[in-house]
Amino acid sequence: MSKVNRPAPAWQIDQWFNTPAALNLESLRGKVIALESFQMLCPGCVSHGLPQATRIRATFAADDVAVVGLHTVFEHHAAMTPTSLQAFLHEYRIQFPVGVDRAGIDGAPTPRTMSAYFMQGTPTLTLIDAAGVIRYQHFGQVSDMLLGAQIAELIREADTLRKSSLLEGDPVQRSQAAHCDEQGCTI
Amino acid sequence: MSKVNRPAPAWQIDQWFNTPAALNLESLRGKVIALESFQMLCPGCVSHGLPQATRIRATFAADDVAVVGLHTVFEHHAAMTPTSLQAFLHEYRIQFPVGVDRAGIDGAPTPRTMSAYFMQGTPTLTLIDAAGVIRYQHFGQVSDMLLGAQIAELIREADTLRKSSLLEGDPVQRSQAAHCDEQGCTI
Amino acid sequence: MSKVNRPAPAWQIDQWFNTPAALNLESLRGKVIALESFQMLCPGCVSHGLPQATRIRATFAADDVAVVGLHTVFEHHAAMTPTSLQAFLHEYRIQFPVGVDRAGIDGAPTPRTMSAYFMQGTPTLTLIDAAGVIRYQHFGQVSDMLLGAQIAELIREADTLRKSSLLEGDPVQRSQAAHCDEQGCTI
C-alpha cells in the first residue's frame, strides 16, 4: 500500500502537550496539516526537523496550515518518557501541539500511529491535505523551498475546495473532488 | 505606482552570459520568471541571493520556472565590468542566464531596468507570472519557504491559464485574465 | 573567591559513562583538562558546547588534553536521569568520558561539583592546567579560535613543567611553581 494518496489514519495519542484539548484529523479538516514526527533524542530532529516545523508555523497562516508534532518513540523508550518530553518542549521552546504516539501493540517497539503511516524513522514530515488525504511524506531532510511549494499547492487546493463548498457537502462528492486514487490526487 | 501587479517592463540589456541567444519577457511568456538582480561585489548577493536563485533552479522544473540573473551595477562601475562579471560567473559556477543591465540615462548611476522595476538595491528577487505581470518583489533576504510557496502559487496559476487555453487566445482576453480577478491582482 | 587561578575542586560524581574506570583530577595531572559541563536538554549545550568539546578532542593529542564531560543537572531533574543521559550520549555519539554530578546537599537544585566550581549555568567550559589549577572558565559561547589559543598556552606550560621535572618533584615546590597571584599564574 502506498504511503501517500490515501486517507490519513487516525492518530492514536496517549497524551497531548501545548494544547488545551486533544486534536484529531476531523477537527482539523479544511486545513493543511504538517505532521512532524520526531524523537526528542534524535539529532536530525533537533537540528533540522523541529526548527523546520517552527518555520512552517511562522510562514503560513494558522487558518491555512496546522503544525502538529508527534512523538514517535521507537528506541530508548525509558529515556524518552512524557516527563522528559515535557522538559524538552519547554527548553526548546516548541510551541505547537505535540501528541505522544501510543506504544506498539503487544510490545512492538514502533508506536501505533508511526506504524499506521508507514514511517521509516525520524524525522518524518507528513503533509495531509484539507480533505484528510496524505499527500507528501518526507523522511529525513527536505528543503524549505520544496516544502514551501508543496504546502502552497495544498493551500490552493483547500481554497478551491472551500469555494466549491464541497467540504461541507456530500462526502462521496467531496471524495470525488479530491480525486485520490492509486495514480495520485487531482482536483 | 506600485512595484507589483503591473506588467513587467522590458529588459534593457547590453550583453548576455550563459545563453546562446538574448532573452526577453515575450519569449518566456507562459513560465514563471524568477529575476535575480545582483551586483557581483555585493556581499548579500554572493552569500544569499545568488545561492537562493540556484536553489530555485534546482527545485523547480525548467518548463515551469525560468531563473534569470540581472547584473544591476549602481556603484563601483569601474570595478564590476562585464569582464569582471564573466570571471565571477565562472568562479561561482552560476549557470543560469545573466544579462548586464544598461547604464542609466544621461549618466545616472542606476541602470535602466533596475529603475524601471523600482528596485531599492541588491539583491532583489522579482517574481513575474506566466502572463508577464510582476507579482512579488523582495529586496534583501526572503526565506526559502516563503519563496517556494509564492513560486508554487504562480506555477499553479500558469497551469490554470494553460488549461483554459488563454495563453494562446485573444490577447485582450488574456490580458484580462492575467490581470486577475476580484480576489487577485489589480494594478 | 575567584573562579579561576585556584586549585580545581575534586569532582563529586555518581556515575561515569564512556570510561572503564572513574576519573579524577589526580590521575589526569600533567595533562590539560577541558571540562565541559552540560545538561542534555540545554539547547546551547547541544548546538554549541558539546560539538566544541568534540572538536577539542579531535584537534589536540590525547596525551596533551583530556576532554571530560560533566552532567550538571540543575533543573528538570526527573527529565534528565542517567537513563536518559545514556541514550543521549549514544544518539549524539559523544565519545569522551562523562560523569554525572552528584545532587546538591540537602536537596539544593544545583549539583555539588557545579557549585564548587562556581558555574553560572550550562554550557560551561573550564580549562584546568597540568598542575590542577583552574585557569579559564567560559559560560555560554566562546570562539574556537580563542579556546584553541588558551589550550595551546596551557599545553606549552605543561611541556615546560615536564621538562623541568617539577611534576615528579617535591609537591611544595611544584605547588609554588604552579602558583598564581594577583598578576596571574606563572611557572
Next chain:
Amino acid sequence: MSKVNRPAPAWQIDQWFNTPAALNLESLRGKVIALESFQMLCPGCVSHGLPQATRIRATFAADDVAVVGLHTVFEHHAAMTPTSLQAFLHEYRIQFPVGVDRAGIDGAPTPRTMSAYFMQGTPTLTLIDAAGVIRYQHFGQVSDMLLGAQIAELIREADTLRKSSLLEGDPVQRSQAAHCDEQGCTI
C-alpha cells in the same frame, strides 16, 4: 625546498590598501604575522579565508599578531585589477592592510610573492614567527581551533624571545635562538 621552517621571502608588492605606508617583514619583526593570500573572485577566500583572517584580527592583540592580506591573482587577471580589488575591500569591509602581489616574471601567471612562498592556490594562510621564519602554511580550509593554537604557540615563543632580549641583540645569536634549520625550528 620545504615551504616552512625557512626565512620568509620578502614581499613584492605593487600597491597597498588599508595602510598609510608600505609594509615589510622587517618592520613587523617581533610580531607573529598571519598572511592571508586570496583572490577577490575565489569563493573559498570570500566564504572562509577572509572571514577567518578577520577573526584572527579580532581575537589577538595587534601588538602580538599582524594580519596582512596578499592579493595573489593567478587567473582572470583582467577581472581582478586593483580598481576591482579596492571596491571589493570596501564592500566586504576588509580592514587589515592588503598588498597586491607583483605580476610574475616574463608574463608567468603566478605572481612573484606567491611563487616565492610555494603557495598551491588560494586561500593560503601563512604564519610567520616573530623572527621572520615561515612556521605554518595552510592551503584551503583550516579550523579556527587549530589556527588559534598555532598562533598562540608563536606568540608564546615571541614572548620568550622578547624576554631574553634577543630580538634587539646580535642577529647571529638571535638566529641561533630561533634554531631554524632544515629539520625545523625550536627555541
